[in-house]
Amino acid sequence: MRRAIFALILVGCVFLASPASGQAIRVVTTFPILEDFVEQVGGEQVQVSSLIPRGADPHTWEPTPKDARLVAQGDLIVANGGGFDDWLFALVQNVARPDTPLVIASQGLEVIVPEYDHGHSHHHAGDPHFWLSVPNAISYVEQITEALVGLAPEKAVYFESRARVYSEELVELHAWMTQELSGIPRENRVIVTYHNAFSYLAEEYGFEVAEFLVANPDAEPSPRDLARLVDLLQGMRNRSVFAEPQLASGTRYLQALVDEVHGDLFILYSDSLNEEISTYVEMMKCNTRTLLEALK
Template identity: 30%
Template sequence: MSLHRRHVLSLAAGAVVAPMVWAGGARAQAGKLSVVATTGMIADAARVVGGDLIEVRGLMGPGIDPHSYRQTRSDIAALTRADLVLWHGLYLEAQMEEFLLNLAGRQPVVAVGEAVPEAARIGHEEYEGRFDPHVWMVPDLWLPVVDRVARALSDLRPEDSAFFEANAQAYKDEITALGSYAEGVLASVPEPARVLVTAHDAFGYFGRAYGYEVEGIQGISTESEAGLARIRDLVDLLVARDIRAVFVESTVSDRNVRALIEGAAAQGHEVRVGGELFSDAMGLPGSYEGTYLGMIDHNMTTIARALGGEAPARGRLGRLAAGS
């Protein structure tokens, strides 16, 4: 196994490793590329693919909702000075979209989420030409995003393209292994229990890929409001289908989820919080859950266990935080 491949596999597993010495030597002396990424998931992909040849700044940390995020003065300074800006697109960063599109006329700005083929996207029910942006929820759909990150870096540093491509391939191997794990543990949930009720509709791709009925209290964007009628309908669903677990999200208030639990209790039906899921942001920096692989491992493991399936308590690699 090559030095580059060993380095990336360690990063993909969330390990803390010593800085790698780039074999080319002179390449690193040319200066690291400055990359700014909007979401944590994109920043994580850039760090793994770019290795020690780039420096990455992620704008949106744990608990930050990209749907409503607005760029700050320091963000604008970082974005305008970056060698490369990576954003998701598909209207995820709704409040930043105009700024990023204008910036693209001046410097390299790439909407990596739009690498997912249109045929694989879920269209918005109300707006023609708009799509559900939450493609990262299914590992297979994240693979073209990793490729797009590698290509964007290679376009700026063609002499290092082999390095970026090798890192991307090793990372994709880990993502593919995670996808296989997800299929197995989610299939262990009894079919009648495959109903996922969450704070907002971020799990549409998840539901389609794994055969789950998904109900979000709010719509695809957290900017939408949940009406009383929607909450009443979901309470009736919980009672009628004997659903015993609902899920909160790290970037969305749990107020509406608590209203569901209280509404079900008023009808004599007990519902518990099955766990907190990472929807639009990852976990804490430096933690396994603070990587894309750890984020998805946590979600798949938490959902499977809460809905009656079989999954290791500490996830695919035994690295999830205890009690997560």
């Protein structure tokens, strides 16, 4: 019996040690879009877990005991940064192994601070949804690749070649989006959304984000905010409004608005993936088609 316990302890130690060359690197990300980026670069050499599951709203996420366990076991932790997933930092400090690298994927990117602000913004540092511009996503992929190579230099060729192939796909995606979206007439280049997520997409592809109902989805829009948006939409010829699949209450508010102004409600993906739209590339293609259908 004692020998059996000793053997178990030994096996446990092997699993706790830093990733051996034959073993997948355990990567923990805060939300599913980062999980997709890590999988694209890491392939079968990584085992990725997203703390926030697909379809959930990252803005209202509260870490669970399961999240703490995953962070404690992670070889690499990947966060977005920019105020988007600050809850992770306490978790990392409390439970991660002291030498576990933490990647802030948006590091070094230029922050857009939207002019429009209700004064109750949780995003004091600006819009944290950097990834909705494809060139920014390419920068995320570079950060992730560098971290994986740093952790397992013997797999550098594998990670770098996968990163190259994926980045080329993103460059193509960006060119396609730029070409397709350039067909939308100037007077229709307005995106009206529920929460403030689309600054980077708007800047990159030539749109204006007119108004959004809440700065952060953990807040509810006031009757005044709703009235102001009704006024705005009534002055527009194209009354398309964009909801997001992970924000059910936002969709209800927007549906009421659209009914009042006889507009149309469309769905744009921002913060999450789901079973139908399971990768970043699919998400951006879907958003492009939606913008064309809504605004052309």
